[in-house]
Amino acid sequence: MAHAAHGSNYLNAQKGLxxxxxxxxxxxxxxxxxxxxxxxxLLGGIAALLLRGELFAYNVANSAGEMAGQLxxxxxxxxxxxxxxxxxxxxxxxxxxxxxxxxxxxxxLQIGAKDVAFPKLNxxxxxxxxxxxxxAMFTMFxxxxxxxxxxxxxxxxxxxxxxxxxxxxxxxxGMSSILxxxxxxxxxHKLRCPGMTMWRMPLFVWALYSTAIIQVLATPILAITLxxxxxxxTFGVGIFDPKLGGDPVLFQHFFWFYSHPAVYIMIxxxxxxxxxxxxxxxxxxxxxxTAIAYSSLGIxxxxxxxxxxxxxxxxxxxxxxxxxxxxxxxxxxxxxxxxFNWVATMYKGSISFASPMLFALGFLFLFAIGGVTGxxxxxxxxxxxxxxxxxxxxxxxxxxxxxxxxxIMGGFYYWFPKxxxxxxxEFGARMSWIFIFIGFNVTxxxxxxxxxxxxxxxxxxxxxxxxxxxxxxxxxxxxxxVGFLIALYTIINGLIxxxxxxxxxxxxxxxxxxxxxxxxxxxxxxxxxxxxxPYEYK
Amino acid sequence: xxxxxxxxxxxRDASHQFASAKEGIWLFMATEILMFGGLFxxxxxxxxxxxxxxxxxxxxxxxxxxxxxxxxxxxxSLTMAxxxxxxxxxxxKKAVWALAxxxxxxAVFMVIKYFEYTHKFHMGIYPGRMLDLEMLNQxxxxxxxxxxxxxxxxxxxxxxxxxxGLHGIHVILGMLMISWCLYRCMRxxxxxxxYTAVEGVGxxxxxxxxxxxxxxxxxxxxx
Numbered sequence: 228m229a230h231a232a233h234g235s236n237y238l239n240a241q242k243g244l245x246x247x248x249x250x251x252x253x254x255x256x257x258x259x260x261x262x263x264x265x266x267x268x269l270l271g272g273i274a275a276l277l278l279r280g281e282l283f284a285y286n287v288a289n290s291a292g293e294m295a296g297q298l299x300x301x302x303x304x305x306x307x308x309x310x311x312x313x314x315x316x317x318x319x320x321x322x323x324x325x326x327x328x329x330x331x332x333x334x335x336l337q338i339g340a341k342d343v344a345f346p347k348l349n350x351x352x353x354x355x356x357x358x359x360x361x362x363a364m365f366t367m368f369x370x371x372x373x374x375x376x377x378x379x380x381x382x383x384x385x386x387x388x389x390x391x392x393x394x395x396x397x398x399x400x401g402m403s404s405i406l407x408x409x410x411x412x413x414x415x416h417k418l419r420c421p422g423m424t425m426w427r428m429p430l431f432v433w434a435l436y437s438t439a440i441i442q443v444l445a446t447p448i449l450a451i452t453l454x455x456x457x458x459x460x461t462f463g464v465g466i467f468d469p470k471l472g473g474d475p476v477l478f479q480h481f482f483w484f485y486s487h488p489a490v491y492i493m494i495x496x497x498x499x500x501x502x503x504x505x506x507x508x509x510x511x512x513x514x515x516x517t518a519i520a521y522s523s524l525g526i527x528x529x530x531x532x533x534x535x536x537x538x539x540x541x542x543x544x545x546x547x548x549x550x551x552x553x554x555x556x557x558x559x560x561x562x563x564x565x566x567f568n569w570v571a572t573m574y575k576g577s578i579s580f581a582s583p584m585l586f587a588l589g590f591l592f593l594f595a596i597g598g599v600t601g602x603x604x605x606x607x608x609x610x611x612x613x614x615x616x617x618x619x620x621x622x623x624x625x626x627x628x629x630x631x632x633x634x635i636m637g638g639f640y641y642w643f644p645k646x647x648x649x650x651x652x653e654f655g656a657r658m659s660w661i662f663i664f665i666g667f668n669v670t671x672x673x674x675x676x677x678x679x680x681x682x683x684x685x686x687x688x689x690x691x692x693x694x695x696x697x698x699x700x701x702x703x704x705x706x707x708x709v710g711f712l713i714a715l716y717t718i719i720n721g722l723i724x725x726x727x728x729x730x731x732x733x734x735x736x737x738x739x740x741x742x743x744x745x746x747x748x749x750x751x752x753x754x755x756x757x758x759x760x761p762y763e764y765k
Numbered sequence: 766x767x768x769x770x771x772x773x774x775x776x777r778d779a780s781h782q783f784a785s786a787k788e789g790i791w792l793f794m795a796t797e798i799l800m801f802g803g804l805f806x807x808x809x810x811x812x813x814x815x816x817x818x819x820x821x822x823x824x825x826x827x828x829x830x831x832x833x834x835x836x837x838x839x840x841x842s843l844t845m846a847x848x849x850x851x852x853x854x855x856x857x858k859k860a861v862w863a864l865a866x867x868x869x870x871x872a873v874f875m876v877i878k879y880f881e882y883t884h885k886f887h888m889g890i891y892p893g894r895m896l897d898l899e900m901l902n903q904x905x906x907x908x909x910x911x912x913x914x915x916x917x918x919x920x921x922x923x924x925x926x927x928x929x930g931l932h933g934i935h936v937i938l939g940m941l942m943i944s945w946c947l948y949r950c951m952r953x954x955x956x957x958x959x960y961t962a963v964e965g966v967g968x969x970x971x972x973x974x975x976x977x978x979x980x981x982x983x984x985x986x987x988x
Contacts, residue, residue, distance in 0.1 A: 341775035344785045409792045417785040418775065447796040451803030455927065463894030464923030466807055471893055472815060472917035481803060749774075 236648065236745040251346035252748060257332035258646070259353050264320055264328060267360060271315035272711065274308050279670070279704040281305055281687055285694045305687035306373040313376030314367070314393070318400045319360050321631050322489060325496035326442075327356070327407055329638050330435045332646060334411060336739035336746065337429045339420025339755040344413035352406035359399030366392040375685065377482060380467040380475040384459050391460045394453045401446045401453070404492070408442025411435055420738075422757035429737045429761040430519050434499025437523035441488045441495070441530060449485035452478065476541050483534035491530040493627060495523055497634030498565055501587050504637050505569045506762045507735045508584035509576030513762045515568035522561035529558050539610045548607055555605035562598055566591065581733070582656035586637025589664045593629025597622060600675070615685075618678025621671045629667055636663065636714065643721065644728030648745040651721030659714035666706025673700045737761050770959040783961055790965040794972045797935075801976050804928050808983060811920065821913065822921030823987045825890060830881055831985040834874050838974045841870030845943070845970045848950075852960035857950050860963070864947040867970070871940040878933055885922075893923040925984055932980060935973045942966045 237254045247255060277299065284296030299305050331349065335342055343349050366372060370389035374382060378397075383390050415436045419428070428436075456478065458464045465471030467478045506513040513519065535543055535551030543551075569591060578584070600622040604610050613619060640656050643649070673696040678684075682693045689697065731740040738757070742750050768779065776782040812819050844866045851860035885891075889900025896919035902912040946963045949955065955963060 342773075344775075345789055346773070346775075348789075405793075405796055409789055409796075412792060413785050413789045416788060417781065443792055443796055444799060447799035448803050450796075451800045454931070455803070455807070458892070458923075458927055462892045462923075462926070463919075464927055465893035465917065465920035466811070466923055466927075468893070471920045471923070472811070472818070473920060473923075474810075477807065477810065481807075 235747065236743060237748050238647070238745050240748045249350075251342070251350055253335050253343045253346065253349060254332045254646075254746065254750075256346075256349050256353055257328050257330075260323060260327040260331060260356070263353075263357060263360070264323055267315050267319040270364075271312055271320055272708065274312035274315065276704055276708060277308050278305070278312060279701040282689070282697050283701040284698075285691050286688045287691075299687070302687045303371070303373060306375075306685075307367070307371045309685060310372050310375050311367050314363060314372075314397070316627075317376050317489075318363070318397055319356070321493045321627055322400075322404055323356055323407070324493070324631065324635050325500060325638065326411065326435055326438055326492075327353075327403075329431075329500065329635075329642060330411065330496060331407075333642060333739050334414060334432055334435055335418065336645075336742055336750055337432050337737055337761075338415065338418065338423050339738050339751065339757065340414060340418035341749055341751075342418075343410050344417055345410050348406050348410055352403040352410070355399055355403035355406065359396045359401075359403065362399065363393060363396035366396060377486070378453075378456060378478075379482075380456070380459070380478040381469070383456060384467065391457050394457050398450055398453045398457075401449050404442050405446045408439035408446070411439040412443065415439075420755050420757060423738075426517070426520075427757055427760050428520075430502035430513065430516065430523075431496075431499035431737075433520040434495045434497075434502070434523050437527040438492050438495045440524075441492050441527050445485045445488035445492075445531070448481060449489075452481040452485065455481075476538070476543070479538050479541055480534070483537045484531075487534040487537065488527075488530040490623075490626070491526055493631050495526060497590070497631040498523065500634040500638035500641075501569060501590050502565075503735075503737065504583050504587035504641055505572050506764075507641070507733050508581055508587070509573045509578050510734065510764050511572055511576035512760075512764050513568070514571035514574075515564070516760065516762070518564050519568050522564040525561035526558060529554065529561070533558060536605055536610070539607055540614050552605050552607050556602055559598065559602050566595065566598075582653060582660055583637045583641035583733075585657065585660045585664075586633050586640065589660065590630060590633040590637065593625050593633060593664075593667065597625030597627075597629055600625065613678055615683055616678035617674040617682045617684055620684050621674035621678060624671045624674075629671070633663075636660075639718075641733070642739075643718070644732050645739060645742070645744050645746070647722055647725075648728050648743075649721050649725030650728050650732065651717050651725055655713060655717030655720065659710045659717060662706050662710030662713060664710075666703050666708075666710055669703030669706060670700050671703070673697070673703075736763055768958055769956055779958055783959075783964075786961045786965060787968075790968050794968060797969075797972060798976075801928075801931070804924070804931070805979070805983075808924055808928070811924070812987070815917065815920075818915060818917055818921050819987050821915055822918055822925065823985060825885065825888070826925070826985045827881070828985045830877055831981050834877050835977065835981050837870050837873050837877075838977050841867045841874075842971055842974045844870065845967045848946075849960060849963050849967050852950070852955045852963050853957055855957050857953060857955060860955070861947060861950050864943055864950060864963075868940050868943050868947065871936050871943070874936055875933065875940075878929065890922055891919075892926040893919040895919070896922055928980055928984065932973065932976055935976070939966070939970050939973050942969065 237252055247259065250256060281298045283298070286294050286297045289295050299308065331343070366389045372388045372390060372393045374386055374390055378390065378394060415432060455464070455466055459467050465473045467473050467475050469475060502513060502519055533551060533555045535547055536555045539548050604613060604619065604622060640651065643651055677693055677696050680693065682689055728744045730744055738755055741755060770779040772779050772782050776785065844863045848860050848863035848867060851857070851863055888904045889897030891897065898913065898918070905912055943966055946966050949962060
């Protein structure tokens with residue numbers, strides 16, 4: 228233990244499981260989140276592999292009446308696994324992903340604070356996530372909830388499965404999200420170190436701040452929606468029930484009023500990570516710092532006014548549809564501002580293709596496709612054709628996986644030396660990138676074509692014409708799985724055998740790199756004093 | 766500890782910590798208001814669609830009981846504010862009394878609510894689908910009033926029970942938190958430099974009162 232000679236750090240200051248489960252240190256809580264979210268990711272990933280496995284072959288009954296090509300026991304099993312995959316990945320992986328893991332560890336470090344504003348609340352929000360996740364897992368695996376992660380009425384009211392418990396579980400994980408967001412807002416407002424003005428904050432912090440605003444303002448709507456759904460199932464209050472004059476489409480309005488901003492809860496922190504990676508690995512001051520910061524706030528603001536684009540075919544008025552269509556295209560403006568600024572940052576930069584940068588470049592490529600197809604789907608006539616087809620599935624996977632997950636991986640490789648004080652194998656990291664990046668495109672690009680051909684989403688079988696592309700897609704999912712296994716091996720190997728990491732292996736300029744690797748319990752030996760912006764590469 | 770104030774090490778001083786805590790409370794209050802906001806939006810939509818149903822349903826609520834409850838809660842807001850004030854001027858004994866009266870007011874509110882709810886259950890009024898129109902009409906004919914033909918009266922009571930129920934849960938939570946403040950106040954935790962918990966719970970209590978001030982006309986006086 229080389230660092231033991233220099234004294235203790237946050238990892239070894241206290242020992243034993245109990246010291247971790249009761250820790251108020253934001254860095255340790257981040258590690259707790261890391262372990263739990265990665266476990267959920269593994270479960271959600273296995274569900275995804277099962278879904279793709281089922282779709283590998285077209286099911287046809289042979290002469291003996293047996294289904295050939297069928298992997299899962301039944302169509303119902305497919306629906307249940309689809310629900311597991313969606314609910315786990317959305318509520319337990321991508322929403323807490325970057326803010327709760329990387330944000331928890333690096334937000335205070337990047338603004339020179341000793342901790343987040345409310346350390347106990349921080350730990351409480353981890354326990355909320357764990358309680359919600361445990362309840363959700365228990366419900367899903369014991370009663371086989373089959374509504375999909377959106378819980379659309381009227382099916383969710385009629386379904387004989389334990390939707391109520393599932394909804395309560397989602398409510399509790401929502402609570403966790405609110406508490407994290409609240410904590411981050413106050414931390415950013417109150418705990419910046421001397422000289423760290425708002426306009427000197429790293430762009431990752433700006434992204435987390437914008438995300439936190441959405442978390443605090445949108446999640447309560449999900450809370451009341453889910454409570455009303457639980458009431459509807461328990462007492463039949465009638466608000467979503469047409470028999471009593473209620474309106475099932477109102478549920479969709481309520482649900483997407485949260486769940487569309489939630490999409491930006493997922494992607495904004497990813498954009499923050501990318502800003503850090505691009506500037507660090509281009510060795511160049513970020514281009515358009517202010518524009519990127521404002522565009523984060525802009526996306527947060529617009530996110531509240533676009534929910535109707537999920538409902539173009541749900542019977543909302545044509546006028547509403549047109550308004551939502553235009554508002555949705557507006558999201559493209561701040562997003563494109565970010566893209567152009569990132570590209571301009573790389574222009575004439577001294578670019579190194581270290582593994583975090585590879586993930587950042589992968590993000591730029593995949594997110595551009597995800598974003599542009601998003602604009603296509605905002606056009607009503609196009610959406611009417613593509614609605615509920617694999618085109619939509621491919622679109623949001625390009626944004627969520629190609630965007631957020633690439634950023635999680637890039638950010639994780641970037642900050643790994645700081646988090647654990649060890650270096651990982653660059654070769655392993657690059658191999659994981661190659662498999663994930665290529666596998667991702669092999670999996671999801673054919674789905675655009677399948678969607679354009681009219682293959683509906685959420686079905687466990689299809690007509691023979693769709694088989695070749697589905698086979699390619701399934702093979703791609705195996706490549707992604709191999710990529711993540713390589714990443715897991717690289718990380719574990721780095722933890723055990725990695726060389727000791729220097730303070731600032733990448734030559735970054737933000738504050739967290741001035742702390743030790745890994746940081747001490749109090750983050751900095753002396754309170755830092757900031758005199759310049761975050762990316763002053765000379 | 767700085768001047769008898771437990772200041773956590775990541776804050777500069779007591780006032781820094783106090784301002785941060787207060788901002789956290791206000792943000793949490795924003796989430797509370799937005800959560801009730803979902804119910805208010807639902808109410809608004811269906812009130813526009815079925816104004817008659819809301820007028821019909823409101824007849825079954827006793828506005829006098831609602832009015833008494835409104836007064837009780839407004840008075841409790843005053844005593845809550847006094848509780849904070851007495852902590853600020855270092856008179857913990859008076860603060861204990863003020864907080865105790867606030868809890869008592871919450872209890873009075875809940876007892877009145879209990880009688881309102883059970884009275885409705887006796888008439889067959891339950892939320893939504895569970896509303897027993899036959900039982901309700903029997904009750905109406907026994908007191909010489911015309912029968913109700915409406916089929917979606919249940920939805921009004923869906924709103925009534927959801928809105929007042931969620932509010933009632935918050936009143937109970939508020940009472941528990943005020944009790945915790947009361948206990949800490951008796952233990953002598955608070956002084957003019959440190960009364961964050963009372964202030965925070967106070968803000969919560971006022972917001973809950975404010976929600977009721979909107980619920981009272983919307984549920985009892987509508988129509």
